[in-house]
Amino acid sequence: MSTAQAPAPASLSSAQLPSGWPLWVRQVLTVVRIDLRKTLLGRRSLLIYAIASLPIVVMLFTVLVKRPGGEALFANLADARRAFAMIFQTLILRGIIFFGCVAFFSNLFRGEVLDRSLHYYLLSPLRRPVLVIAKFVSGLTITWVLFMGTTVISFLLIYPPFGVSRAIEDLFNGPGGGQMLAYAGLAMLACIGYGSVFMILGLWFKNPVVPAAAVFGWEALHFLLPPMLKRISVIHYLKGMIPIPMSEGPFAVVTDPPPVFLSIVGLLIFSVAVLTIAGLVIQRFEIKYADD
Amino acid sequence: MKAATTQTIQLENVSKFYGEVLGVNRVDLDIEPGITSIVGPNGSGKTTLMNLLAGLIRPTQGRLRILGLEPSQPEDLFRLVGYCTQFDSFPRGMTGRQFISSFLSLHGYAPADVKRMTEESLERVGMTEAANRRIAGYSKGMRQRIKLGQALAHDPQVLVLDEPLNGLDPMARAEIIGLFREQAERGLHVLISSHILHEVDMISDRVILISHGYIVAEGEIQGVREEVQERPMQIMVRCSEPRRLARAILARDSVTEIQLHKDGAGIHLRTRDSSGFFDRLAELVVEEGLELESMGPADDNMQAVYRYLVADDSSGSGDIEFSDDSMADRADSGDGGDTLGEED
Amino acid sequence: MSVYGRNYKGYSGPTTSAWERFLVISRYSLQDVFRSRLFTGFFVLCFVWPLACAVLIYLHYNIEALTILDLSALDLIEIDTTFFLWGVLRPQTAISFVLIMIVGPALISPDLRNNAMPLYLSRPLNKSDYILGKLTVVLLLASAVTWVPGLFLFFLQSYLAGGSWFVDHLQIGIGVFFGSWVWIVVLSIFALAVSAWVKWKPLATMAFVGSIIVLSALGTVFKLLYDTWWGSIIVFDDLASRVFSQLFGVESSSELPVFVAWFFLAVFAGFSLFLLHRRIRAFEVIS
Numbered sequence: 074m075s076t077a078q079a080p081a082p083a084s085l086s087s088a089q090l091p092s093g094w095p096l097w098v099r100q101v102l103t104v105v106r107i108d109l110r111k112t113l114l115g116r117r118s119l120l121i122y123a124i125a126s127l128p129i130v131v132m133l134f135t136v137l138v139k140r141p142g143g144e145a146l147f148a149n150l151a152d153a154r155r156a157f158a159m160i161f162q163t164l165i166l167r168g169i170i171f172f173g174c175v176a177f178f179s180n181l182f183r184g185e186v187l188d189r190s191l192h193y194y195l196l197s198p199l200r201r202p203v204l205v206i207a208k209f210v211s212g213l214t215i216t217w218v219l220f221m222g223t224t225v226i227s228f229l230l231i232y233p234p235f236g237v238s239r240a241i242e243d244l245f246n247g248p249g250g251g252q253m254l255a256y257a258g259l260a261m262l263a264c265i266g267y268g269s270v271f272m273i274l275g276l277w278f279k280n281p282v283v284p285a286a287a288v289f290g291w292e293a294l295h296f297l298l299p300p301m302l303k304r305i306s307v308i309h310y311l312k313g314m315i316p317i318p319m320s321e322g323p324f325a326v327v328t329d330p331p332p333v334f335l336s337i338v339g340l341l342i343f344s345v346a347v348l349t350i351a352g353l354v355i356q357r358f359e360i361k362y363a364d365d
Numbered sequence: 366m367k368a369a370t371t372q373t374i375q376l377e378n379v380s381k382f383y384g385e386v387l388g389v390n391r392v393d394l395d396i397e398p399g400i401t402s403i404v405g406p407n408g409s410g411k412t413t414l415m416n417l418l419a420g421l422i423r424p425t426q427g428r429l430r431i432l433g434l435e436p437s438q439p440e441d442l443f444r445l446v447g448y449c450t451q452f453d454s455f456p457r458g459m460t461g462r463q464f465i466s467s468f469l470s471l472h473g474y475a476p477a478d479v480k481r482m483t484e485e486s487l488e489r490v491g492m493t494e495a496a497n498r499r500i501a502g503y504s505k506g507m508r509q510r511i512k513l514g515q516a517l518a519h520d521p522q523v524l525v526l527d528e529p530l531n532g533l534d535p536m537a538r539a540e541i542i543g544l545f546r547e548q549a550e551r552g553l554h555v556l557i558s559s560h561i562l563h564e565v566d567m568i569s570d571r572v573i574l575i576s577h578g579y580i581v582a583e584g585e586i587q588g589v590r591e592e593v594q595e596r597p598m599q600i601m602v603r604c605s606e607p608r609r610l611a612r613a614i615l616a617r618d619s620v621t622e623i624q625l626h627k628d629g630a631g632i633h634l635r636t637r638d639s640s641g642f643f644d645r646l647a648e649l650v651v652e653e654g655l656e657l658e659s660m661g662p663a664d665d666n667m668q669a670v671y672r673y674l675v676a677d678d679s680s681g682s683g684d685i686e687f688s689d690d691s692m693a694d695r696a697d698s699g700d701g702g703d704t705l706g707e708e709d
Numbered sequence: 710m711s712v713y714g715r716n717y718k719g720y721s722g723p724t725t726s727a728w729e730r731f732l733v734i735s736r737y738s739l740q741d742v743f744r745s746r747l748f749t750g751f752f753v754l755c756f757v758w759p760l761a762c763a764v765l766i767y768l769h770y771n772i773e774a775l776t777i778l779d780l781s782a783l784d785l786i787e788i789d790t791t792f793f794l795w796g797v798l799r800p801q802t803a804i805s806f807v808l809i810m811i812v813g814p815a816l817i818s819p820d821l822r823n824n825a826m827p828l829y830l831s832r833p834l835n836k837s838d839y840i841l842g843k844l845t846v847v848l849l850l851a852s853a854v855t856w857v858p859g860l861f862l863f864f865l866q867s868y869l870a871g872g873s874w875f876v877d878h879l880q881i882g883i884g885v886f887f888g889s890w891v892w893i894v895v896l897s898i899f900a901l902a903v904s905a906w907v908k909w910k911p912l913a914t915m916a917f918v919g920s921i922i923v924l925s926a927l928g929t930v931f932k933l934l935y936d937t938w939w940g941s942i943i944v945f946d947d948l949a950s951r952v953f954s955q956l957f958g959v960e961s962s963s964e965l966p967v968f969v970a971w972f973f974l975a976v977f978a979g980f981s982l983f984l985l986h987r988r989i990r991a992f993e994v995i996s
Binding site (some may be wrong): 098125127131134138140144156159160164166168169174175176179180183184187279280281283285286299309 | 930931
Binding site for chain 1 (some may be wrong): 383419420421422423430439440441442444446448450452453454456458459463467468470472473474489515565679
């Protein structure tokens with residue numbers, strides 16, 4: 074190190090730097106880049122990919138392994154789509170997307186606090202509400218890439234036993250294309266809804282597991298809830314958009330799901346409200362790592 | 366960005382409580398450009414004060430502004446401020462270069478500028494060669510330097526440095542101190558915290574002494590030293606024959622008070638002339654054939670804190686408590702880099 | 710004379726013998742666990758159901774109380790194998806799952822996060838002592854809510870029923886005892902393995918629950934798709950249920966062969982132990 078030889082700093086004047094929206098967009102992109110590198114490019118990311126690709130493994134299994142008697146697993150495409158609906162609702166939506174959102178979104182802030190690195194963001198010329206949005210966009214980017222990707226690939230894997238021409242026919246002229254988009258949209262909305270909830274839980278609670286478990290219980294028992302309470306669950310808004318709904322059993326309190334448009338708008342309004350609260354929470358957030 | 370409306374860092378009646386625990390209490394400061402050192406023992410409130418300035422924590426009461434800007438205006442404030450915190454932690458998985466460039470990008474610089482400024486900063490702190498290695502594998506000194514590099518990268522007008530010399534070897538200390546000087550000569554505010562006054566007094570224009578959350582003295586370093594010289598000091602001496610030692614001291618020395626320690630293995634005494642006392646004690650021990658176990662300041666009060674913080678080499682206590690005084694005092698006479706060069 | 714020479718006196722008192730040294734870790738970990746008032750409250754609540762069961766058994770044999778309550782013994786649930794399997798063991802194992810979920814994943818992750826492993830393993834303790842010490846904590850707590858109250862209820866019923874009830878229904882006692890142990894040992898080892906691999910406590914808890922739920926969902930999907938019992942090999946509850954049925958000597962509705970259930974429970978525990986042993990070491994690898 075040589076202070077004598079080091080070049081004099083030649084920073085740009087503040088006037089040359091962007092402000093307002095151009096600055097915020099650049100800041101959001103920077104935070105997303107940092108989080109993507111940290112989450113998707115490290116060695117740990119292999120485990121994340123492995124978990125996210127479980128439905129793909131299941132679908133591959135259905136392609137490669139026939140019934141014990143040697144007959145094809147699905148007699149026709151309608152059967153295959155029904156099977157995918159079951160896999161989506163049982164494994165993808167309630168399993169992988171739910172727990173994936175808990176892991177990624179509750180970690181966005183709490184993980185930085187535990188790594189004792191949140192202060193680097195708070196010591197940057199970055200408004201705290203912009204940081205909330207940036208972190209949320211990070212979480213969405215990661216979960217969308219993983220879970221929408223896994224949903225679409227899994228769905229496409231119902232076609233190999235039926236051949237390319239049937240697949241193209243079903244996707245472009247049959248119900249397949251619409252259903253695939255619906256499942257991808259569901260995965261996208263589920264990430265928005267669950268993501269906003271778990272991000273604020275990660276900001277509020279040192280240990281977000283207990284509230285996350287409560288949310289899991291609430292969502293799992295949603296079918297028993299009276300109509301009024303159903304409205305404050307994410308799954309309620311998603312159910313109306315599922316192309317092939319599953320039976321909820323004899324004890325379910327049956328209500329008509331909201332129209333698709335209302336479901337989308339409702340979920341978005343809910344998420345914006347939660348993000349607004351998160352913006353207010355982080356304004357009062359103090360760095361006291363010793364407490365964590 | 367708003368222009369700075371004033372050239373000082375101002376704290377008006379600032380207090381911070383963590384529940385019932387006092388962080389800092391009623392701090393009023395007006396800090397001008399140059400190097401200012403905040404000195405106090407561990408737990409005295411230095412980091413709280415610095416975190417308050419940076420907005421990492423909010424004051425329970427009072428108001429603070431850096432060059433006219435409040436911590437609630439981060440977009441304007443952190444283009445002027447670079448803060449090197451005491452936290453020895455980094456975002457996971459980053460290399461040194463990524464660490465500096467990522468957080469520079471948050472300022473809104475164009476990618477080419479980010480690249481150039483990152484390289485300049487890495488060179489300034491001597492981390493260019495290690496820049497592509499992961500920070501997790503750095504030594505303590507390297508981590509300290511990369512943090513400094515990050516705080517300096519955007520060429521701030523105010524540098525807040527919490528214990529910046531921790532973990533640095535003597536050579537690196539001298540070089541980093543040279544860097545602080547360079548910044549101060551350019552008219553910057555450089556605010557340094559330390560629990561060892563000798564570490565920073567050779568470069569500081571001003572010193573702020575803090576203890577138990579209170580500012581106990583502030584001003585130019587010479588003035589603070591003189592104020593302390595006037596006060597009596599309590600000393601604890603532990604030995605095998607405390608009664609004989611006490612009698613011998615009373616017979617020869619002008620101490621104001623001697624008490625036998627309750628465990629019977631030492632004495633407490635008060636003296637206004639601590640440096641003379643330590644000199645005479647050495648002679649007395651040899652003459653009387655006494656065996657000493659330890660000796661040092663024993664006060665828990667403000668004077669002891671002063672004494673601990675500003676004890677000079679002539680006190681004689683340096684033999685035991687302040688082992689690097691001699692280096693610091695020699696450094697006092699010249700700049701850190703030259704003095705240390707002579708040492709080598 | 711050096712300070713060392715004058716003042717330092719090495720400890721010369723008695724030391725804990727090597728075989729019981731792991732209990733030091735257990736002792737301190739237990740203290741940590743009970744530092745949380747919330748957990749202590751939960752732990753107390755774990756005994757409410759066994760207490761209710763004890764009252765029920767007692768009522769069966771107390772004519773006076775039945776008269777006061779205007780009941781006859783026939784109105785009450787019969788105390789038999791079904792009662793002990795579905796009324797005692799299943800609820801208590803479910804409660805112990807929550808207990809292990811709270812305690813287990815939090816036992817090792819803080820030590821790894823704070824780089825405390827070199828401190829532990831530089832003492833006269835080896836890796837196995839450390840793991841055993843931590844495992845003992847979960848086993849003790851989970852035992853306290855599973856087989857301990859289960860056997861208490863079994864002995865209470867045997868005492869009150871008198872005669873040959875104890876001998877005639879010995880299988881119940883065996884089922885409660887061994888069934889509980891299978892459940893808590895496998896889950897505890899798995900919880901510790903997760904704790905050793907996920908350094909953040911809450912995330913470790915979530916990973917513990919998440920992996921069990923995701924594996925169950927995956928297994929259920931396979932069962933539904935192929936209409937085969939093979940999906941059950943990754944559903945922990947299916948494996949345990951099958952083993953419970955065998956231990957209690959009752960018919961099982963599952964087609965899963967019992968030796969397969971035992972085998973995959975052993976694989977589950979063995980793999981968890983392997984993960985645990987790989988992760989617990991006295992040094993940190995920086996990559």
